[in-house]
Amino acid sequence: MSDIQLSTMALYFIGAIVVAFVAIFALAWFIDLQRQAPKWILSLIFPIIVAAMCISALLTGRNVTAAEFELAAAAGVDSPMLSWVLRLATGLILALCFARLISVSQKVELRVKEGKTLFIAFLLYFATNVVLNNIFGTKPMFDQRAWYPLLIFTTIYFSRNKDKNYSIDATKISLFLFFLGCCIAAVAVPQMAVQRNYTGWIPGLDIRLWGIGSGPNSIGPLSVVFLLLVMHKPFANRLLQLLALATGLAVMVLSQSKTAWLCATICFPILWWGRMLHAPRAASLHHDYALRKLSGPLLICALGILAVSAAALYNVYSEQVDLFTRDEEIATLTGRTYIWTVALETWAENPLFGYGASMWDDQVRQLIGMEYAYHAHNQILQALSVAGVVGLAGLLFYAAVMFNYALAANKATRGLSLALFTIILIRSFTEAPFDLSGIFSGEFIMHLLLFRLILLKSNQPYPLHDMHAFPNIPRTRQQLGWG
Numbered sequence: 200m201s202d203i204q205l206s207t208m209a210l211y212f213i214g215a216i217v218v219a220f221v222a223i224f225a226l227a228w229f230i231d232l233q234r235q236a237p238k239w240i241l242s243l244i245f246p247i248i249v250a251a252m253c254i255s256a257l258l259t260g261r262n263v264t265a266a267e268f269e270l271a272a273a274a275g276v277d278s279p280m281l282s283w284v285l286r287l288a289t290g291l292i293l294a295l296c297f298a299r300l301i302s303v304s305q306k307v308e309l310r311v312k313e314g315k316t317l318f319i320a321f322l323l324y325f326a327t328n329v330v331l332n333n334i335f336g337t338k339p340m341f342d343q344r345a346w347y348p349l350l351i352f353t354t355i356y357f358s359r360n361k362d363k364n365y366s367i368d369a370t371k372i373s374l375f376l377f378f379l380g381c382c383i384a385a386v387a388v389p390q391m392a393v394q395r396n397y398t399g400w401i402p403g404l405d406i407r408l409w410g411i412g413s414g415p416n417s418i419g420p421l422s423v424v425f426l427l428l429v430m431h432k433p434f435a436n437r438l439l440q441l442l443a444l445a446t447g448l449a450v451m452v453l454s455q456s457k458t459a460w461l462c463a464t465i466c467f468p469i470l471w472w473g474r475m476l477h478a479p480r481a482a483s484l485h486h487d488y489a490l491r492k493l494s495g496p497l498l499i500c501a502l503g504i505l506a507v508s509a510a511a512l513y514n515v516y517s518e519q520v521d522l523f524t525r526d527e528e529i530a531t532l533t534g535r536t537y538i539w540t541v542a543l544e545t546w547a548e549n550p551l552f553g554y555g556a557s558m559w560d561d562q563v564r565q566l567i568g569m570e571y572a573y574h575a576h577n578q579i580l581q582a583l584s585v586a587g588v589v590g591l592a593g594l595l596f597y598a599a600v601m602f603n604y605a606l607a608a609n610k611a612t613r614g615l616s617l618a619l620f621t622i623i624l625i626r627s628f629t630e631a632p633f634d635l636s637g638i639f640s641g642e643f644i645m646h647l648l649l650f651r652l653i654l655l656k657s658n659q660p661y662p663l664h665d666m667h668a669f670p671n672i673p674r675t676r677q678q679l680g681w682g
Contacts, residue, residue, distance in 0.1 A: 243295060328586040391411075
């Protein structure tokens, strides 16, 4: 063995030791931080994911000006720096999760039994869509990144006794900064953030906002989530609240995501209905949730629905009905029917377990000639193509349990849980919001936030006012040993 090879081996060995020591000290620091600030430390997961999404868009060097025709330029290039940034973000999230789990294992905390069925349903969904299909699928594989969501969701489950409001605040503030960045990028670096010559449903608006997200169909629905959070728990400062609403609405409109508009049309009334139905009763007409104070938002929502409907009808009839037969993109739902056909053909090759998690990776996309097909653009077809009938069964069971929990928690969240579930359900028709192949996406944020909110149907971390929830807690002087 040459001296160069020995030197290289020595450097790798020393580097591995250094990395191990750094990881140990970092984990110890996070454990100590978790003990000092146990209420909000886990909520940092949401800002880290949002920050990683922003940095990903900034470092790819993409140019979306002609994204409809130049897919390669719109996607950008994954640089080594971007890879290290994502590894750092992943390491921070994993460190937070490990620190929390270690902290949980070292002390006894009061936890109600709520959420167990939902967590078991998630484990079943993970097993059928990530584990079994990668063992028995057409192309078996192992990717450690696929196990990160399991660790994060498990940590959230064992932290269900913590106040969920910290997660709401962390998500709301990080998304506010994210959408401000989208608007600033549209002015400062339009080639990275704004698509030109786009034919949408709004007359006279030929641009489409990408911002600093992965795409319009990602930031559009995410802006609806942000608006729901802002209306559910407004900022204390009135000007900041108005700026947040204006920013969210601007992103929702400029992204020209039809799915986002549909979600807003349905979910805003669901939230307002939940706020009105489950509001604390008070005799005063000046109560925060009085019906007269909801009349303004309801009127704005109704006008918005009418405006979007009028714009859609105007666009359709002005271009004549034959446009739908001549325009291949419209006739195939923006090319999605081609992707659906590929998904069904792939599923037919292995009906039970599907292709595997690598179904929509770079190699497969190049093979089928669809660089934009990052998933099946339909949650059911995504499950069938990736995990077969077994995966679809796990998905349907998990979705049914999640709906039951979202409905049970709707009173405590005043309509927010059911509104978030509705967004995910609507997106399931044209996207794959339950996909667990990556954690740095708007879909994962929606999924994780909803899971966090509905684990407990009560508004409190644990119902201390209801002592029957903890029958083993001493209550009398004799039980406490005081005589």
